[in-house]
Amino acid sequence: MEEIRNIVILTGAGVSAESGIDTFRDAGGLWEQHRVEDVATPEAFARDPDLVLRFYDMRREAIQTKVPNPAHEALARLDAEWPGELLIVTQNVDDLHERAGAKRLIHMHGDHLNAWCTACDARMPWTGPLLDRPACPACGAGGTLRPDIVWFGEMPYRMDEIYHALTQADLFVSIGTSGAVYPAAGFVREARQSGARTLELNMEPSQGSYWFAEARHGPAGVLVPAWVEEVLGR
Numbered sequence: 001m002e003e004i005r006n007i008v009i010l011t012g013a014g015v016s017a018e019s020g021i022d023t024f025r026d027a028g029g030l031w032e033q034h035r036v037e038d039v040a041t042p043e044a045f046a047r048d049p050d051l052v053l054r055f056y057d058m059r060r061e062a063i064q065t066k067v068p069n070p071a072h073e074a075l076a077r078l079d080a081e082w083p084g085e086l087l088i089v090t091q092n093v094d095d096l097h098e099r100a101g102a103k104r105l106i107h108m109h110g111d112h113l114n115a116w117c118t119a120c121d122a123r124m125p126w127t128g129p130l131l132d133r134p135a136c137p138a139c140g141a142g143g144t145l146r147p148d149i150v151w152f153g154e155m156p157y158r159m160d161e162i163y164h165a166l167t168q169a170d171l172f173v174s175i176g177t178s179g180a181v182y183p184a185a186g187f188v189r190e191a192r193q194s195g196a197r198t199l200e201l202n203m204e205p206s207q208g209s210y211w212f213a214e215a216r217h218g219p220a221g222v223l224v225p226a227w228v229e230e231v232l233g234r
């Protein structure tokens with residue numbers, strides 16, 4: 001791939017599925033177990049904060065028992081060895097990319113292991129529960145900490161950097177995402193408009209499959225290491 005220098009990789013819940021973290025829209029997925037309107041909107045948090053905090057406390061505890069899988073490890077290797085520009089944009093709020101060693105990484109939907117104070121706007125690493133309303137370590141306010149997660153209707157993080165990288169990309173790769181949620185689902189078209197090659201690696205065709213020049217379907221734990229080998233092997 002002599003002409004490929006700048007790579008942007010979008011990942012979704014499918015990249016963490018083999019680590020035992022439920023996806024959202026697959027059979028038995030999170031949005032079958034919980035109504036989005038009850039746990040993943042600012043309105044839900046205002047209406048029933050206990051329900052929302054309990055949901056994220058449960059998930060925050062669970063992801064700390066999981067470990068990165070071969071897909072995370074392969075992407076961390078690519079990050080370490082790729083001489084050109086590379087950006088991993090994840091929709092995931094788990095920390096498995098980082099634990100595998102990835103550095104050039106943006107969490108566009110937030111981070112489970114962070115809390116956000118709605119009084120002083122501080123964000124801080126957080127591994128314990130929020131349901132018992134701990135005081136904000138930064139300003140001391142009580143009951144003002146919420147999960148640092150981008151809920152439906154809220155603006156994803158670092159969009160300027162992401163769009164800039166998409167305009168510079170020679171290759172855009174989407175891994176383990178259903179293409180159901182914007183703005184992430186629109187990245188493939190942004191990248192295409194800038195002349196990038198496009199590749200989808202997913203268990204099944206995503207809702208945006210049509211926009212990809214190439215698609216490979218199967219488990220990320222198999223597809224991603226093989227693709228990284230290909231990219232680095234050339």
Ligand code: APR
Pocket residue numbers: 011012013014015017018023024025026029091092109175176177178179180181201202203204205206218219220221
């Ligand atoms: N390997 C590869 N792909 C997989 C695997 C796997 N082992 N398991 C599932 N998939 C694919 C599914 O086929 C599906 O297309 O991963 C995708 C998961 O889709 P979703 O559950 O919709 O998750 P995602 O696309 O990340 O959701 C986007 O929606 O709920 C919000 O904010 C949340 O970030 C999330 C966003």
